[in-house]
Amino acid sequence: MKVTLERAALLKALGHVHRVVERRNTIPILSNVLLHSDGDGLLLKATDLDLEVTERLTAETGTQGGTTLPAHILYDIVRKLPDGSQISLETTEAGPLQLRSGRSRFTLQSLPESDFPDLAAGTFEQTFTLKAGDLKRLIDKTQFAISSEETRYYLNGIFMHTTEVEGHVMLRAVATDGHRLARVEIPAPQGASGMPGIIIPRKTVAEVQKLVEDQAQEVKLEVSPTKIRFTFGEVVLTSKLIDGTFPDYARVIPSGNDKFLTVDRGPFQDAVDRVSTISSERGRAVKLALAEGKLTLSVTNPDSGSAVEELEVDYDAAPIDIGFNARYLLDIAAQLDSDTALFKFADPGSPTLVLDRDGASALYVLMPMRV
Incomplete structure (x- = not known):
């Protein structure tokens, strides 16, 4: 693999993907970010087995191929390189990666691309798009009420579903920790009607909240019974859903307070x-x-x-x-x-x-x- 690209583009992409990587891992490959050159650019991917983020970058490609590198070390190296610099990444067969920029040279130990897990397998039955501002509202207004109590794991996320209100189909987000409850709704976009109730995990919510800040237009959502995928332009986040039943929150919302x-x-x-x-x-x-x-x-x-x-x-x-x-x-x-x-x-x-x-x-x- 050989690619050359702008530092700013690589830093921004690594900023999106490296956050998924846990600082401590018992499985070494999960500490790494995958880099793959396919002739059209550079693909970056990181995962913790529950959450996966990928981003495609425009890059000057030489030889094709891929490798995996320690995510946080690579991010720190790129972050410390001078503004406006060009970065060259080159690997030899099963050898370490050479990173060059100006007068800087780094040799980084890698693990083979073939060992990197793939979370994105499977089909998504339901697809719709949301305005970035609407998705931001659904998350910002509810995420503070997500429970951190691990024993009630089904409360460790935002419950999202569609419901009919006075003849209109609404997309609703709900979170509760047993002490407080937040519920917000927007008109359901085309394609969302009939969506099953899903619980989006707290870590996924936090990542979506950061990614939606950079997205001005629309976000594509794909939903299956076990996974959800968000597409923010060139950034794709795929996450497992919480396998549990969210409580009947409607019973908690008082109707007779006078x-x-x-x-x-x-x-x-x-x-x-x-x-x-x-x-x-x-x-x-x-x-x-x-x-x-x-x-x-x-x-x-x-x-x-x-x-x-x-x-x-x-x-x-x-x-x-x-x-x-x-x-x-x-x-x-x-x-x-x-x-x-x-x-x-x-x-x-x-x-x-x-x-x-x-x-x-x-x-x-x-x-x-x-x-």
């Missing part, structure tokens, strides 16, 4: 942030005391003291005292798009609904705490 609070989002966030400075790391509880036109936020910590702050709000229902985890409140408030937040309460022991406004496409459910 105490409505409307509050300016910015001042509310700032007040929660200030009073929670006093709260204990373990509890993080903040109490909301609601009375007509007034919200009082308070935290009491026997070890460090207490804090109280009052806000003028739009509230005219019966007084209620309710407690929440301050971090969860701040996470949800940060996801809202408008300048106001609408809270719908039932009683101090029941889930609370948080939205931008009635009928908003994103809604959040928050379980209360005892305070």
